[in-house]
Amino acid sequence: MKNFKSAKRAGNNLAADSAMVVLNENFKYFGYGYFDNVHDAIPPIKATFYSFRIMVGLGMWFILLFIVMLTILLRKGLDKKRWLLYAGVLSIPLAYLASEMGWLVAEFGRQPWVIQDLMPTSAAVSHLTTGSVQLTFALFAITFTILLIADIKILSKQIKLGFKEGGAK
Ligand code: HEM
Structure with missing residues (x-):
């Protein structure tokens, strides 16, 4: 792919075509090009x-x-x-x-792949900042904790009211 890109940039279509042939032939191993070490491919x-x-x-x-x-x-x-x-x-x-x-x-x-043999997890990491992940996490944690407290309160209230024959109170 590197050869293809540089050939294209240089306007050398012949070299670009032959680089594309090599790329297509090896495409099923594309993801392995991201690894420096063979051990990186082991989960x-x-x-x-x-x-x-x-x-x-x-x-x-x-x-x-x-x-x-x-x-x-x-x-x-x-x-x-x-x-x-x-x-x-x-x-x-x-x-x-x-x-x-x-x-x-x-x-x-499934590690180290997000797409087997094509895209490793390291290449799929998003560009979100740590701060925005922390903020979203905190918001979810607060929201669900509030819901949990409300849930426990409602259930405890119902349990204290007790069971009535013939339907709920
Ligand atoms: C009884 C024997 C069980 C067998 C043989 C079994 C087998 C498997 C296998 C092979 C996977 C991996 C699937 C994959 O990603 O390729 C898996 C995933 C999973 N199993 Fe089990 N399992 C068993 C019991 C359970 C039980 C009892 C639970 C929960 C109560 C459970 C919950 C899950 C969950 C949540 C996943 C992840 C699914 C995903 O994110 O793709 N499994 N199981």
Whole structure:
């Protein structure tokens, strides 16, 4: 591409055409031209490996928990198995953890590419300033914290009002 550009600038169409042929022939490896070192093409193995296993492990746990719960439910004994009910409630945050782990798998695993073999992440970094990222982050954090507080207040109020047979109060 460098040869193509300089040939074009110099007005040498013949050289530009032959540079374009070389470029087209090698286009599927285009992204590798950004790397100085062959090791730059390797994703973070450890992070991908462990986050994948945590995600799948949790997935297996959810399947097992579901089967045990369903079996006991069908035998009409679920309300007597306090340990199982606790296991169910304590597993709720694990679903979020599994999602985060899955996201890490996808993000770490695709490094160093935003477009496989064509565009590495380093070439895709936006020109936003650190300040504007910090500002947007702060605005989101403040907005969602306010929403969380409002949510907790509304839910607590409803819970205190209690349940009424025949419909909500
Ligand atoms: C049961 C075993 C599971 C297997 C075999 C599995 C497999 C995978 C694979 C292969 C990926 C990478 C996809 C890719 O980017 O190419 C992935 C991503 C992901 N997984 Fe799992 N997963 C499992 C359980 C779970 C569970 C239980 C959750 C959440 C409750 C979860 C949430 C996610 C999320 C959020 C992603 C990222 C998706 C994305 O951003 O593209 N996974 N999973």
